[in-house]
Amino acid sequence: MLEKIQIVKQRFDEINDLIIQPDIISDQKRYVQLNKEYKDLKKMVDKGLVYEALMSNVEEAQEIISDGSDAEMVEMAKMQMEEAKAQIPALEEEMRVLLIPKDPDDAKNVVMEIRAGAGGDEASIFAGDLHRMYTKYCESKGWRVDIVDFNHGTSGGFKEVIFEVSGEDVYGTLKFEAGVHRVQRVPQTETQGRVHTSAASVIVLPEAEEFDVQLDMTEVRIERTTSTGPGGQSVNTTYSAIKLHHEPTGMIVSCQDQKSSHKNLEKALKVLRSRLYEMELAKKQAADSEKRMSMVSSGDRSAKIRTYNYPQGRVTEHRIGLTLYDLSNIINGDIQKIISELMMAENTEKLKADTGAI
Template sequence: MLEKIQIIKQRFDEINDLIIQPDIISDQQRYTKLMKEYKDLKLIVDKGETFKEALENISEAEEIIADGSDAEMVDMAKMQLEEAEETIEKLEEEIRFMLIPKDPDDAKNVVVEVRAGTGGDEASIFAGDLYRMYSKYCSDKGWRVDVVSQSDGTSGGFKEIIFEVSGEDVYGTLKFEAGVHRVQRVPQTETQGRVHTSAATVMVLPEAEEFDYELDMTEVRIERTTSTGPGGQSVNTTYSAIKLHHEPTGMIVSCQDQKSSHKNLEKALKVLRSRLYDLELAKKQAADSEKRKSMVSSGDRSAKIRTYNYPQGRVTDHRVPGLTLYDLQNIINGDIQKIIDELMLAENTELLKANDDEI
C-alpha cells in the first residue's frame, strides 16, 4: 500500500510542477486534463498522508508498550494503538477503492436520448417525466442541459427527446441511467382506474470529441429541410433543419432546434459522433470479460433497470438486490442521487474484486 501511495505521490509532484509551466497553461486542453488528474491524485495523496500518520502512531505506541517502564504511559499507548489500528483498517479500505482505475470516459459530457417504448400515449408522458427528472437533477448539480431535438407525444410528453448535459464527471454519474425504465400507474385516460405498465428507454452516450472518434464525412449524407413545428417566423421558410444519414450503419440523426443551419449541423454531428463512439465502446466492453460480468456497468439497453410504481409510491432498481425506496415523488422530481450512489458502490465493489491482485 505504501509503495503504491509513493508512486502516486511522485506523479502528483510531477503534475504540480507541470501546471505552473507557461507552455502548459497556454495549452488549454492539456492544462484542463492535468488539473483533473491533479485533483484526483490529491485526494489519494491526502488520504495517504493520514495513513502514514496512523502507521507512525502504531509504531510509537508499540515502542512504549514494549518498554513498559511507565504504567500510565503504557495504558495510554494501548488506547492509541487500538484507535490507530481501527483507523488503518478504515483507511486501507478507502484507499483501495480510490486506487481502482477510473474509466477515462467518466469525465466526459453526455448526450442523453429518452424514447417512449410500450404503452402508447402513457409511454410518451412517462418519457416527459423522465426528461423533467433528469433536468431537475442536472440543475441541482449545476450542470447545463441543452435540447438537441424532440418529437412531441400526442397527449403530452415526448415520443423522443435528445439532450446534451455539460458539467463535471457527467458520464461517470449518468451512465447508470442507461436502460429500460418502467412505470406502473393509472393513466389519465383510464376510466376504470386500472393500473397500466408503460416503458421508456434511456441511452446515455459519452460525448465524443473529434480526437475520440474520427468521422469520415464521405460516409455521411446531409439532408437540409425546412423546420416543422413551433419556432417563429423562420419555420418552413429556411432550410435550417438538418438530417444526417450515416451510410455504413444506417443511423439517422435529425436536428432542427436551432434557427441556424450551421448550428443544427454542428449539434447533429455531435450526436452522430457520440452514437458511433458508443458503438465502439460497447464492442470494447463486450470483449472485456470483467466488464461483461459487472451487473451495473453493462448498460444493456434492452434490460429493465428500474420500476416506478405510483400506487405504492415505490421505486425499485433491479440491478442491486433490495434497492427499493418508498420515495417516488421526490425521486421523479430529480432526487436520484441516493440511487446513483448505491449503483456506484455496487460497480466499485465489482471493480475492486477484479483489480484486487493489482491493488
C-alpha cells in the same frame, strides 16, 4: 498499502512535471488525458497523506507505550493509538476503491436519449417524466442540461428527447441509468382506474471529443429544414434545423433546438460523434468479459433495469434488488441513493476481480 501510496506518489510527481512541458501542452489529446489522471491521483495522494499521518501516530504511540516511563504519557498514547486505529479501516477501504483502475470515459460529458416504448401515449408521458427527473437531478449537481432534439407526444411528454449534460464526472454517474425503465400506474386517459404498464428506454452516450472520433465530413450529408413543433407544423420560416445522414452507417441525427443553423449543426455533430464512439466502445466491451458479466453494466439497452410503481409508491432497481418506497421524491430528481448503491455494487465487483492488482 504504504507501498501502493508511494507508487501513486511517484506517478503523481511524474505527471506534475509532464503537464508543464511545452510539447505536452501543444498535444491537446495527451494534455487532457494527463490532466484527468492528475486529478484522479491527487485524490489518492491526499488520502495517502492522511493515512501516513495516522500510521505515524500509531507508531509513535506504540513507542511511548513500550517505554512506559511516564504513566500520563502512556495514557495519552493509548488514546491516540485507539483514535488512529478507529479511522484506519474506513480510510483503507476508501483508498482501495480509489486504486481501482478508472474508466477513462467516466469524466466525460454525456448525450442522453429517452425514447417512449410500449404503452402509447402513456409511454410518451413517462418519457417526459424521466426527462424532468434527470433535469432536476442534474441541476442539483450543478450540471448544465441542453436539449438537442425532441419529438413531442400527442398527449404530452416526448416520443423522443435528446439532450446533453455537461459537468464533472457526468458519464461515470449517469451511465448506470441506461436501459429500459418501466412505469406501473393508472394513465390519465384510463376511465376505469386500471393500472397499466408502460416503458421508456434511456441511452447514455459518453460525449466524444473531436480527437476521439475522426469524422470524415465527405461521408456526412447535411440537410437543412425549418424547425417543427407539435403536430409537425413549422415554427419558424428559416432553414435552421439540421439533419445529418452518415452514409457509411446509415445513422441520422437531427437538431432543431437552436435558432442558429450553425449551433444546430455543432450540436448534431456532437451527437453523431458520440454515437460513432459508442459503437467502437461496444465492440471493445463485447471483448471484455468483466464488462460483459457486470450486473450493473450499461451495455444491454433492452435490459429492464427499474420499475416505478405508483399505486405502492415504490421504485425497484432490478439489477441489485434494491426497493425504495420514496417514489415521489425519486421521480422529482432525488435519484442519488440509487446511483450510489449501483456505484457501490460495481466497485465491489471490481474489487473482487482486481484483488491481485490492489
